[in-house]
Amino acid sequence: MSNCRLCNCDDLKPRHNIGSVVVEGCRRCGFVQVRDRPKPEDLAALYSPAYFDHGKYTDPCALNKENARRMALIRGQGIRPGERILEVGCATGDFLGVARRLYDLWGLDVSEYAAREAQRRNPQIAAQISFGPVEDQDYPDDFFDAVVMWDVLEHLWDPVGTCPRLLQSLKPGGHLFISTPNMGALTARIMGRYWAFMTVPEHLGFYNRSTMTFLLRERLHLEVVQWKTRGKWANLGFLLYKIRRIWPRLVPQGFVDLFRTRRLGRIALYVPSGDVQYAVARKPPARRTSW
Numbered sequence: 001m002s003n004c005r006l007c008n009c010d011d012l013k014p015r016h017n018i019g020s021v022v023v024e025g026c027r028r029c030g031f032v033q034v035r036d037r038p039k040p041e042d043l044a045a046l047y048s049p050a051y052f053d054h055g056k057y058t059d060p061c062a063l064n065k066e067n068a069r070r071m072a073l074i075r076g077q078g079i080r081p082g083e084r085i086l087e088v089g090c091a092t093g094d095f096l097g098v099a100r101r102l103y104d105l106w107g108l109d110v111s112e113y114a115a116r117e118a119q120r121r122n123p124q125i126a127a128q129i130s131f132g133p134v135e136d137q138d139y140p141d142d143f144f145d146a147v148v149m150w151d152v153l154e155h156l157w158d159p160v161g162t163c164p165r166l167l168q169s170l171k172p173g174g175h176l177f178i179s180t181p182n183m184g185a186l187t188a189r190i191m192g193r194y195w196a197f198m199t200v201p202e203h204l205g206f207y208n209r210s211t212m213t214f215l216l217r218e219r220l221h222l223e224v225v226q227w228k229t230r231g232k233w234a235n236l237g238f239l240l241y242k243i244r245r246i247w248p249r250l251v252p253q254g255f256v257d258l259f260r261t262r263r264l265g266r267i268a269l270y271v272p273s274g275d276v277q278y279a280v281a282r283k284p285p286a287r288r289t290s291w
Helices: 040-046 049-053 060-076 094-099 112-121 123-128 159-168 186-194 209-219 236-246 253-260
Strands: 012-018 021-026 032-034 084-088 104-109 129-131 144-150 170-181 223-235 268-282
Touching: 012 186, 049 112, 060 094, 060 144, 060 170, 060 223, 060 268, 084 094, 094 104, 094 112, 104 112, 104 123, 112 123, 112 129, 123 129, 144 159, 159 170, 159 209, 170 209, 186 268, 209 223, 209 268, 223 236, 236 268
Parallel strands: 084 104, 084 144, 104 129, 144 170
Antiparallel strands: 012 021, 021 032, 170 268, 223 268
16 A cells, blocks of 8 residues: 655545556545656666657757746746756756856756756756756755756655755755646646646656645745746647657657658647646745844
């Protein structure tokens, strides 16, 4: 029997069976999670160079629009030019390349291939980009003004255990920025196991507004300062790739490959699905000592 990895409750019910993967939901807090932890060799195979070779990472049009939205979110919280930001899950360095023009950017990814590619693309900050588990990093305490996790939280097996190490490196009063799929969106509720983000075991945990707030406020002891949900920018080639992940018989691989190599497949489309959530939380300021 498994426990909820968010609230530790043992009252779980099966939600979906996707191949050999069981997805279950917590009756207490509502968190939805993959039941069984993937083997290390399975994860290594998943995050191979091929993972970073599909349309999400290789076409700049949709990426540029998404990165502009992320930059607006950061600037909106008053993060000043020159301040130090850590991007966890930096992949091949697209956001690093945009944000380093304004901020002092650091990057981390679990994939050595992705981190090396991010270093190659951003030689100016190559020494500040590393790879490996969060738990293995030795960032100084109270070092970063902000930590960003774009499309990362859903990949973490133990968010309650992993995030505190990041928060230790965040300055008092510093901000944590998160984007992750929104399980509470109408799109997700209607699609169920066929939801575009229900890609297991790539995604291990699924959040709605309530469980996101619970994680940030109750488990990580942060102040939630902003939450919103939006649609997503994606190119046509990547949309076909996602559809094939869910309905492989509906979209042949050859069809996906054809659009990935043609200009039509690189057209950026805004999908008003409302199933991408953005959350901003703040670490409490340091307490003043009275004399």
